[in-house]
Amino acid sequence: QVQLVESGGGLVQAGGSVRLSCAASGRTFSSYAMGWFRQAPGKEREFVAAIGWSGGFTYYADSVKGRFTISRDNAKNTVYLQMTRLKPEDAAVYYCAASTGGNLYFDKSYGYWGQGTQVTVSS
Numbered sequence: 001q002v003q004l005v006e007s008g009g010g011l012v013q014a015g016g017s018v019r020l021s022c023a024a025s026g027r028t029f030s031s032y033a034m035g036w037f038r039q040a041p042g043k044e045r046e047f048v049a050a051i052g053w054s055g056g057f058t059y060y061a062d063s064v065k066g067r068f069t070i071s072r073d074n075a076k077n078t079v080y081l082q083m084t085r086l087k088p089e090d091a092a093v094y095y096c097a098a099s100t101g102g103n104l105y106f107d108k109s110y111g112y113w114g115q116g117t118q119v120t121v122s123s
Contacts (some may be wrong), residue, residue, distance in 0.1 A: 002098045004022055004114035005023050006096050006117040009093075017084040018083050018119060021078055022078060022079045024079070033050060034050065034072060035109075036079075036095070037107055047061050049068055049070040051072050054074075055072050067084050068084070083119070093119075094118075097113045
């Protein structure tokens with residue numbers, strides 16, 4: 001069992017930066033690949049980024065590649081999403097999730113989810 005709590009969202013200007021954090025409970029955090037997803041009003045939840053259990057592999061949606069960076073600190077049971085050069089279309093509720101197996105690009109591969117944190121981007 002893993003419990004996930006996101007933080008760090010808020011209001012940011014277009015072109016600005018923000019870092020999201022996701023704190024996990026449980027001693028097995030380091031054994032999970034982790035992902036970030038987002039959902040904007042009226043839209044489907046979409047993949048943003050994922051990272052392997054050791055941090056050695058990272059994956060990004062094309063829309064955020066080069067602007068967002070996912071990382072993790074297994075000693076702190078935390079995964080991060082550094083978001084830079086934010087655009088109005090990045091505004092959404094951002095969710096972190098722990099993978100229970102499968103393709104990391106698909107939300108069905110994640111068995112544990114946080115409650116989400118809102119990111120609002122002003123133009």
